[in-house]
Amino acid sequence: GLLVSSWAAESVTAPKDAASIERGCELYVTHCAACHGTRGKGDGHATYVLPRRPKDFTNPDNLFSDDSDEELLEVITYGKRAMPKYSKMLTQKERLQVIAYLRTLIPKILPKSGG
Numbered sequence: 604g605l606l607v608s609s610w611a612a613e614s615v616t617a618p619k620d621a622a623s624i625e626r627g628c629e630l631y632v633t634h635c636a637a638c639h640g641t642r643g644k645g646d647g648h649a650t651y652v653l654p655r656r657p658k659d660f661t662n663p664d665n666l667f668s669d670d671s672d673e674e675l676l677e678v679i680t681y682g683k684r685a686m687p688k689y690s691k692m693l694t695q696k697e698r699l700q701v702i703a704y705l706r707t708l709i710p711k712i713l714p715k716s717g718g
Contacts, residue, residue, distance in 0.1 A: 617672045617702035627704030630697055634689065643708040653685045660708045675702045 618624075632641065638653065640646040643660035650656055658665055670678075679698045682688035689698060 615673045615676055615699070617675075617699045617706060619703065623700045624703045624707055626697070627700035627702070630693065630701050631704050634692065635701065638686070643705065655684070657686070660705055672699070672702055675705070 617627075631639075631643075636647055637649040638645075638647045638657045639660065640650075640657075645657040645659040647657070676695070676698055678686065679693070679701060680688060680690045680695075693701070
């Protein structure tokens with residue numbers, strides 16, 4: 604609705620400061636590592652119950668490397684396939700901190716520039 608369209612109009616980018624990345628790591632371990640694995644390889648201990656393995660964030664050939672911060676935020680906010688939505692569990696700031704941490708998993712993972 605209205606909230607989504609006004610949110611989408613803003614340019615949303617993950618923070619790059621060390622404190623945000625550290626907080627993103629803490630949040631990732633708490634909320635994401637069970638499925639995505641502690642190192643982001645999609646090999647978490649809960650994957651056996653999933654219909655398909657989560658993305659390997661460390662693989663530079665993965666589509667994740669082409670996703671903008673806005674696209675990643677949308678997936679974390681609203682969920683995708685077996686992944687639950689985190690709109691009520693994490694604030695937008697916290698979700699962006701998780702994205703900031705994800706971007707550190709491999710140097711090649713940078714948001715695409717421009718539109």
